[in-house]
Amino acid sequence: MDTEKWVPPAGSWASSAGRRRNMQAIRSRDTKPEQLIRRLVHAQGLRYRVAAKPLSNLRRTADMVFRPAKVAVFIDGCYWHGCPEHYVPPKTNPGYWSDKVARNMARDRDTNQQLADAGWTVLRFWEHESPEACADQIVLAVSRLRQTRNGS
Numbered sequence: 716m717d718t719e720k721w722v723p724p725a726g727s728w729a730s731s732a733g734r735r736r737n738m739q740a741i742r743s744r745d746t747k748p749e750q751l752i753r754r755l756v757h758a759q760g761l762r763y764r765v766a767a768k769p770l771s772n773l774r775r776t777a778d779m780v781f782r783p784a785k786v787a788v789f790i791d792g793c794y795w796h797g798c799p800e801h802y803v804p805p806k807t808n809p810g811y812w813s814d815k816v817a818r819n820m821a822r823d824r825d826t827n828q829q830l831a832d833a834g835w836t837v838l839r840f841w842e843h844e845s846p847e848a849c850a851d852q853i854v855l856a857v858s859r860l861r862q863t864r865n866g867s
């Protein structure tokens with residue numbers, strides 16, 4: 716049996732090896748809600764970029780980007796983005812994680828503003844929302860904006 720004390724790698728906030736494994740398993744892209752919504756949008760004939768930067772000078776990526784229509788779609792996780800319905804403050808290291816979520820929320824607002832200032836439409840959905848309803852809203856917005864931008 717290994718009796719050595721676990722030491723986190725330099726720069727890691729993990730409090731244990733188990734916590735580190737758990738945190739490493741959290742996906743930043745290609746989550747199940749994202750994949751389902753993408754599949755539904757694709758089935759309706761729309762094509763898009765996945766995990767792409769809408770603006771080259773913005774170091775942030777959207778889950779789906781429709782460049783000609785200038786639509787950026789984000790499917791936000793309830794915990795990481797502070798969902799008003801489902802966010803539950805952590806019991807372990809609450810100061811750090813609550814601050815992290817608050818910074819994520821502030822970054823989301825800043826991203827929305829920067830994209831809007833550049834003429835983009837931002838669509839944000841929570842992971843718990845109906846994938847079908849999200850896909851319908853995306854298709855409607857992209858189709859409307861494509862017609863507007865093409866002068867139809």
